[in-house]
Amino acid sequence: MLYKFVKRSEITQRKSIEIRTVAILLALLVSALFILILDLNPLEVYLAMIKGAFGSSYRIKQTIINTIPLVITSLGIAIAFKMKFWNIGAEGQIMMGAFAASFFALRFPELPPFLLLPLMMVAGIIGGGLWAVIPAFFKAQWETNETIVTLMMNYIALKWVTYLQYGPWRDQKALGFPKIPNFSENAILPNVFGVHIGWIFALVLIVLTYIFMNHSKLGFEIAVLGESDNTARYAGINIKKTIVIALLISGGLSGLTGVIQASAVSNTLNVEISGGIGYTAIITTWLGSLSAPLILLVSILFAALIQGGSFIQTAFGIPEAAALILEGMILFFVLGSEFFVKYKLVKNVVYQPVAGKEEV
Amino acid sequence: MNNVKYISMVNITKTFGKVIANKNINLSVNKGEIHALLGENGAGKSTLMNMLSGIYIPDSGSIFIEGEEVKFSSPKDSIQAGIGMIHQHFKLVEVLTAQENIILGQKTGFFLNKKAIREKIEEVQRKFQLEVDLDKKVYEMSVGEKQNLEILKVLFRGAKILILDEPTAVLTPQETAKLFIIMRKMKEEGCAVIFISHKMNEVMEISDKITVLRKGETVKTVDKEKTNPQELTELMVGYPVDLSIKRLEKQGRKAVLRVRNLRVENEEGIEVLKGLNFDLRAGEILSIAGIAGSGQKELCEAIAGLYPVKSGEILFKGENLVGKNPKEIIAKGVSMSFIPEDRLGMGLVAAMDIVDNILLKQYQKQKGFLVNRKPATSKAKEIIKKLDIQTPGIYHPIRDLSGGNIQKVLLGRELDTNPELLITAYPVRGLDINTCHKIYDLLNEEKAKGVAILYIAEDLDSLIGLSDRIMVLSNGEITGIVEARKATKEQIGLMMLGEKINETEGAYVV
Numbered sequence: 001m002l003y004k005f006v007k008r009s010e011i012t013q014r015k016s017i018e019i020r021t022v023a024i025l026l027a028l029l030v031s032a033l034f035i036l037i038l039d040l041n042p043l044e045v046y047l048a049m050i051k052g053a054f055g056s057s058y059r060i061k062q063t064i065i066n067t068i069p070l071v072i073t074s075l076g077i078a079i080a081f082k083m084k085f086w087n088i089g090a091e092g093q094i095m096m097g098a099f100a101a102s103f104f105a106l107r108f109p110e111l112p113p114f115l116l117l118p119l120m121m122v123a124g125i126i127g128g129g130l131w132a133v134i135p136a137f138f139k140a141q142w143e144t145n146e147t148i149v150t151l152m153m154n155y156i157a158l159k160w161v162t163y164l165q166y167g168p169w170r171d172q173k174a175l176g177f178p179k180i181p182n183f184s185e186n187a188i189l190p191n192v193f194g195v196h197i198g199w200i201f202a203l204v205l206i207v208l209t210y211i212f213m214n215h216s217k218l219g220f221e222i223a224v225l226g227e228s229d230n231t232a233r234y235a236g237i238n239i240k241k242t243i244v245i246a247l248l249i250s251g252g253l254s255g256l257t258g259v260i261q262a263s264a265v266s267n268t269l270n271v272e273i274s275g276g277i278g279y280t281a282i283i284t285t286w287l288g289s290l291s292a293p294l295i296l297l298v299s300i301l302f303a304a305l306i307q308g309g310s311f312i313q314t315a316f317g318i319p320e321a322a323a324l325i326l327e328g329m330i331l332f333f334v335l336g337s338e339f340f341v342k343y344k345l346v347k348n349v350v351y352q353p354v355a356g357k358e359e360v
Numbered sequence: 361m362n363n364v365k366y367i368s369m370v371n372i373t374k375t376f377g378k379v380i381a382n383k384n385i386n387l388s389v390n391k392g393e394i395h396a397l398l399g400e401n402g403a404g405k406s407t408l409m410n411m412l413s414g415i416y417i418p419d420s421g422s423i424f425i426e427g428e429e430v431k432f433s434s435p436k437d438s439i440q441a442g443i444g445m446i447h448q449h450f451k452l453v454e455v456l457t458a459q460e461n462i463i464l465g466q467k468t469g470f471f472l473n474k475k476a477i478r479e480k481i482e483e484v485q486r487k488f489q490l491e492v493d494l495d496k497k498v499y500e501m502s503v504g505e506k507q508n509l510e511i512l513k514v515l516f517r518g519a520k521i522l523i524l525d526e527p528t529a530v531l532t533p534q535e536t537a538k539l540f541i542i543m544r545k546m547k548e549e550g551c552a553v554i555f556i557s558h559k560m561n562e563v564m565e566i567s568d569k570i571t572v573l574r575k576g577e578t579v580k581t582v583d584k585e586k587t588n589p590q591e592l593t594e595l596m597v598g599y600p601v602d603l604s605i606k607r608l609e610k611q612g613r614k615a616v617l618r619v620r621n622l623r624v625e626n627e628e629g630i631e632v633l634k635g636l637n638f639d640l641r642a643g644e645i646l647s648i649a650g651i652a653g654s655g656q657k658e659l660c661e662a663i664a665g666l667y668p669v670k671s672g673e674i675l676f677k678g679e680n681l682v683g684k685n686p687k688e689i690i691a692k693g694v695s696m697s698f699i700p701e702d703r704l705g706m707g708l709v710a711a712m713d714i715v716d717n718i719l720l721k722q723y724q725k726q727k728g729f730l731v732n733r734k735p736a737t738s739k740a741k742e743i744i745k746k747l748d749i750q751t752p753g754i755y756h757p758i759r760d761l762s763g764g765n766i767q768k769v770l771l772g773r774e775l776d777t778n779p780e781l782l783i784t785a786y787p788v789r790g791l792d793i794n795t796c797h798k799i800y801d802l803l804n805e806e807k808a809k810g811v812a813i814l815y816i817a818e819d820l821d822s823l824i825g826l827s828d829r830i831m832v833l834s835n836g837e838i839t840g841i842v843e844a845r846k847a848t849k850e851q852i853g854l855m856m857l858g859e860k861i862n863e864t865e866g867a868y869v870v
Binding site (some may be wrong): 211215216217218220223224227228230231233234235236237238 | 688690710719
């Protein structure tokens with residue numbers, strides 16, 4: 001081999017920004033070829049994507065609405081990831097949070113909003129939190145693999161809501177259509193400046209999570225535990241308790257996402273409520289390097305990409321699959337660039353013993 | 361012999377970020393020479409050797425083997441050039457046999473010609489008088505045996521230049537003697553041996569030439585015959601130092617720690633501490649000698665509440681610690697610091713900075729939900745100054761510091777908790793002589809304050825010099841407790857190997 005990869009010992013801020021910028025440019029370049037094959041003008045398509053995401057106050061609102069669940073879920077995932085607890089279960093935790101909130105929304109539709117909404121939020125946080133505590137407990141007690149358990153529990157949550165939707169909670173008035181009844185007005189989160197109140201929650205939670213991760217005792221313990229079990233034990237940290245509480249918070253945040261999506265976006269509970277947010281948020285968390293402010297930035301860009309992607313479908317009449325390819329391409333390059341942030345390509349210098357030289 | 365040096369490293373410079381690890385270093389080694397590298401921690405010895413073995417690539421400078429310039433871009437290149445490095449951490453597969461470990465990673469065909477390979481291995485063994493049981497599994501081997509296997513492995517791969525990074529740190533005196541026989545044999549065979557050690561007596565015993573490094577630069581290369589430990593230490597440190605270890609006369613009589621019939625089982629249900637009984641008094645340094653893995657770690661962890669106790673009592677000021685959790689035990693005034701072979705493992709968080717590592721022992725005493733980093737920050741500055749820790753700053757991840765500096769952070773933090781019982785295992789592991797003495801002084805300071813100290817170390821000279829009594833552990837049993845004043849290295853060495861002390865010999869004290 002002529003070239004090989006060498007791990008970078010360290011990288012400057014500037015260099016890493018450079019690499020990421022090049023990645024995005026490359027992504028746009030390669031995507032441009034693809035767009036040319038579709039017989040469209042790449043520049044126009046890109047401009048349309050930006051217009052689609054930020055071009056009008058309505059579109060900006062849509063982008064914000066897409067950003068909110070990504071941010072809150074990512075914050076939850078970041079807490080678990082900081083502890084090196086690979087919580088892949090945000091999707092299910094969102095579902096169970098939405099489920100717990102829906103229970104109160106459907107059961108007490110007449111309660112005044114100032115009682116019902118907090119009740120739903122608390123229920124949702126506990127619902128999502130407990131769903132995450134189950135794998136946490138197994139991990140703490142028997143060292144089970146959290147990646148598999150959290151992933152599998154996503155399917156359980158999904159099927160549970162499907163069951164409710166087709167079975168006990170099915171709306172009798174929907175003329176056979178399998179849906180859960182809509183929430184009453186009282187159970188719907190209010191709008192603030194034209195977008196549902198979730199954006200305020202997201203901003204507050206970013207600040208709170210930042211303080212929690214960097215300046216709280218528990219946040220410190222989570223970070224220590226993430227680095228070394230032994231050191232945590234040595235310092236007198238109760239490992240089992242810390243894992244369980246951290247995941248209660250992690251899942252609780254996803255649960256809150258579920259409440260917001262069910263109440264403010266869908267106005268009901270259904271199986272599409274999480275719509276892959278739990279998985280997308282893993283990417284945004286990682287790209288935001290587990291830092292609360294960066295997560296906000298990455299989430300906005302991601303939401304814009306999705307929003308812009310769906311806009312060009314209608315604007316240019318290109319199929320959904322093509323739009324997804326563009327999104328995928330950009331994602332591929334950006335994620336791929338992470339590799340080059342950690343490694344560099346160097347020319348391989350092979351040691352060649354000098355021929356014919358005998359030992360002196 | 362012509363004038364061409366076997367190995368010569370010329371004007372080698374290597375930086376890690378802002379830290380200059382090596383600056384214009386020159387080193388040359390002849391065939392049939394044992395060349396010692398001496399230097400304080402962080403002087404750049406390991407960095408230099410890692411460049412010779414292809415792990416790091418120098419920023420500038422050249423390496424010549426037999427007069428030909430070589431550029432290594434990986435350890436593979438260096439092995440091909442006949443260089444073999446024995447690291448402090450053995451790179452062996454525990455569940456495989458010695459022979460399998462030797463063959464592992466070698467380019468062979470699809471089928472192995474085991475018989476031919478075995479003959480070749482045995483030939484190397486005969487040539488260098490290396491005793492290794494080829495069919496023994498690595499996990500059944502003692503540290504000394506593993507080291508022999510490592511040496512055999514690199515020799516089998518054709519190494520003519522052997523680099524030994526602190527090879528004697530984990531050996532008993534008897535094993536060290538055997539290692540020296542092998543090293544001399546290699547010398548006779550015309551190999552070059554580069555030997556990194558902190559133990560002055562060993563350097564004086566085995567080496568032909570000594571190169572002293574200080575703060576990343578070559579100070580001097582001297583002939584062993586023309587130098588002495590005092591001069592070497594001064595070259596290393598840069599100013600005259602006193603090499604004798606002071607022993608403070610014992611003060612208190614009150615037993616702070618009483619251990620009674622302590623039995624501990626490991627995860628496999630094998631008893632690793634077999635009924636220990638001993639007392640530790642206030643203002644006393646009781647040290648534990650023993651071959652690595654004789655139960656030292658389990659004893660430390662059992663006292664600190666980190667290891668489950670099967671039966672027996674650990675009485676701290678009359679109160680039984682068995683069954684209490686680590687947090688409660690720390691709160692009572694027990695400090696335990698264990699420096700493992702990798703120097704991090706337990707007690708420190710590699711990815712965090714000094715402030716956060718100090719915070720680790722402080723934050724639980726703070727009230728409220730948030731942590732206050734201010735006291736830890738000022739403490740960090742204080743410890744850096746007091747213990748002369750080399751770091752680019754207090755907010756630098758400690759993983760980037762040299763091993764010795766990492767240890768100072770740990771010890772500085774532990775002493776700062778004002779413990780009544782200080783358990784410190786291997787605090788000077790791999791430290792240079794000057795830092796060692798600094799640490800002995802610190803321990804004596806604590807002793808003078810009336811702290812009971814349980815001191816675990818490998819270097820018998822320091823054990824004998826520093827402590828009041830020495831307890832020898834062998835295979836989880838106490839083979840004897842001797843007065844340090846009357847103890848000899850040979851006697852302790854034998855006890856470490858399991859020979860119970862004969863009471864008539866006189867030194868038996870409990």
